[in-house]
Amino acid sequence: MRARLLRVRRPPLPGKPLKYDARGVPIPSTKLMVRDTGPSTLADHYHYTLRDDLMYMTYVHEPSARKPPRDLRPTYDPADPYTKFRYNPPVGGSRIAKTPPPPSSSDNVVRLEKICLHSFQDAAISNKSALLGPLMAFRAISGLTEEGGGRKSSEGVQIVRGRKNVGGWIRPGIAAGVRVDLKGDRMYDFLGSLVRFVLPRLRDFEGIPLAFPGKTTNIPSAATGVVSFGLPPEAMGFFPEIEVNQDAYPNTYGMHIHFVTNATGIGAQDKARALLSGYQLPFKSRS
Amino acid sequence: MSSSVFRKTRWASARSCFSDQRCLATHATEAKTQSHLLTAGVVLNRAPILTTAPTPFERAFYDYQRRIYRALQNPFPDYFYFKDGSVLEGRFKAEERAREKEAFGKGFGEAVDDSTSILTDDDAEREQEQPKLRVTKADKLKDYKSLDRRGPRNLYLLIKGKPTDKYAWRFPQGATVRKDELLHEAAQRLLHEQCGDAMNTWIVGRRPIGLLEFNYPTNAENDHVGEKVFFMKGHIFAGQVKPKDDIADFAWLTKEEIEQWVDKEYWNGVKDILSDW
Numbered sequence: 001m002r003a004r005l006l007r008v009r010r011p012p013l014p015g016k017p018l019k020y021d022a023r024g025v026p027i028p029s030t031k032l033m034v035r036d037t038g039p040s041t042l043a044d045h046y047h048y049t050l051r052d053d054l055m056y057m058t059y060v061h062e063p064s065a066r067k068p069p070r071d072l073r074p075t076y077d078p079a080d081p082y083t084k085f086r087y088n089p090p091v092g093g094s095r096i097a098k099t100p101p102p103p104s105s106s107d108n109v110v111r112l113e114k115i116c117l118h119s120f121q122d123a124a125i126s127n128k129s130a131l132l133g134p135l136m137a138f139r140a141i142s143g144l145t146e147e148g149g150g151r152k153s154s155e156g157v158q159i160v161r162g163r164k165n166v167g168g169w170i171r172p173g174i175a176a177g178v179r180v181d182l183k184g185d186r187m188y189d190f191l192g193s194l195v196r197f198v199l200p201r202l203r204d205f206e207g208i209p210l211a212f213p214g215k216t217t218n219i220p221s222a223a224t225g226v227v228s229f230g231l232p233p234e235a236m237g238f239f240p241e242i243e244v245n246q247d248a249y250p251n252t253y254g255m256h257i258h259f260v261t262n263a264t265g266i267g268a269q270d271k272a273r274a275l276l277s278g279y280q281l282p283f284k285s286r287s
Numbered sequence: 288m289s290s291s292v293f294r295k296t297r298w299a300s301a302r303s304c305f306s307d308q309r310c311l312a313t314h315a316t317e318a319k320t321q322s323h324l325l326t327a328g329v330v331l332n333r334a335p336i337l338t339t340a341p342t343p344f345e346r347a348f349y350d351y352q353r354r355i356y357r358a359l360q361n362p363f364p365d366y367f368y369f370k371d372g373s374v375l376e377g378r379f380k381a382e383e384r385a386r387e388k389e390a391f392g393k394g395f396g397e398a399v400d401d402s403t404s405i406l407t408d409d410d411a412e413r414e415q416e417q418p419k420l421r422v423t424k425a426d427k428l429k430d431y432k433s434l435d436r437r438g439p440r441n442l443y444l445l446i447k448g449k450p451t452d453k454y455a456w457r458f459p460q461g462a463t464v465r466k467d468e469l470l471h472e473a474a475q476r477l478l479h480e481q482c483g484d485a486m487n488t489w490i491v492g493r494r495p496i497g498l499l500e501f502n503y504p505t506n507a508e509n510d511h512v513g514e515k516v517f518f519m520k521g522h523i524f525a526g527q528v529k530p531k532d533d534i535a536d537f538a539w540l541t542k543e544e545i546e547q548w549v550d551k552e553y554w555n556g557v558k559d560i561l562s563d564w
Contacts, residue, residue: 037349039339041338045335048335048562049334053491061494
């Protein structure tokens with residue numbers, strides 16, 4: 001027998017007629033929200049294996065309470081009536097690279113918070129429709145839509161617009177790229193397909209490059225728990241969601257991937273790298 | 288007057304102890320009553336190889352969420368993903384019908400005559416893959432030496448030492464940390480010495496995860512009164528234990544099983560460093 005997909009039985013009609021929102025979409029009579037639809041392998045892997053190991057690897061023993069941070073410049077005493085309302089200017093310069101990490105505890109073991117994908121399209125500055133391809137590809141890869149599954153926090157794939165005026169290149173408000181934030185189960189699904197299907201099939205990929213030895217580590221990015229790298233356009237075809245009908249896309253697009261973790265303070269990026277290598281993401285030292 | 292004299296003599300004896308080597312020899316008996324031997328041990332872990340089986344509540348929750356997800360989702364754009372009448376489209380639709388039926392029950396996802404598809408229902412059913420069973424042969428036979436047992440759980444290596452040892456079943460332990468050797472190096476050496484070199488293992492980090500302190504039996508002839516074992520965590524990736532001469536037996540056990548196998552005193556010392564799952 002030949003077959004075709006058809007929902008035969010109609011869903012029961014509600015008692016009252018439904019209201020419709022501005023877009024003409026019916027508003028359900030109850031507030032519906034889709035939560036996790038199944039167990040996640042990588043979330044389990046973190047919970048039962050990685051978390052313990054990372055706690056042992058990143059633990060720093062502090063037998064006594066920390067000393068309060070040193071005052072970098074004398075400040076006016078607010079208790080003194082003569083200097084009570086005088087302005088204490090903050091210490092200049094970025095302090096991000098100098099913040100110490102919080103004391104080790106079982107609560108702040110490094111964990112993945114979100115994965116941010118974004119792709120800048122040079123051609124989109126003169127031709128808006130050049131964004132349609134990457135927009136479609138990002139929707140397929142992430143499976144996210146705006147307020148998808150009744151989640152108000154789900155932003156779906158967003159258009160990135162220029163913020164500054166850079167002569168001959170970009171102007172404020174010009175659509176120039178797409179981005180999407182992945183969290184929860186979707187994040188682990190993406191990480192799984194990246195590690196299992198994409199990276200092993202990429203030619204000349206030896207790992208996420210580390211900083212050159214001897215380069216100063218006293219930089220703000222080292223104290224934020226974010227690890228970033230880029231994928232070339234040919235990598236997009238290896239995602240299973242794109243691979244099934246790659247010829248439906250006008251082009252292939254490269255992307256930047258940011259893994260955002262909860263680690264903060266000095267050495268946070270190293271903790272994030274330790275976490276990601278636990279998910280089988282390779283790193284390559286440059287010597 | 289007398290107390291100050293006493294203080295002076297005690298100070299003098301302490302100083303002479305530091306300077307005079309013979310002093311150590313004469314105080315050997317005193318050292319035996321006080322000092323513990325510092326050794327390394329390994330809690331060798333086989334991480335879970337299967338996802339946890341959901342509880343009945345979790346299963347019902349996931350089923351419910353999947354039904355909502357399926358009912359709310361946008362219509363699937365099959366014109367974008369498949370060529371009309373292709374084999375892939377037929378297979379996808381057959382699978383989708385099965386999922387529809389599973390989610391919403393009888394009456395949904397029924398096959399309807401379609402002249403555009405070239406795939407029949409029989410083809411689709413034949414191609415469905417069956418998942419592997421979660422229960423292995425080792426589970427059924429209760430083969431405690433197998434690493435295939437208890438897939439969703441953390442397994443730990445227990446070994447049985449000499450009959451003269453204080454604890455019969457225990458973790459690999461007792462490597463005296465040599466001079467200029469780090470704790471994790473001693474732990475790796477211990478694994479080679481006691482469990483053979485047929486395993487691919489990795490010691491997690493350089494910090495111990497637990498400390499076990501115990502005294503030797505009073506009649507034992509040892510230089511030390513007892514042992515302080517610093518446990519390192521290890522993972523096994525491949526291979527199997529090949530016990531050396533002084534090891535009588537070994538077993539891979541979960542936390543609850545370890546409680547049944549080891550001495551009560553030993554259990555109280557190590558239970559908190561094991562994973563509940």
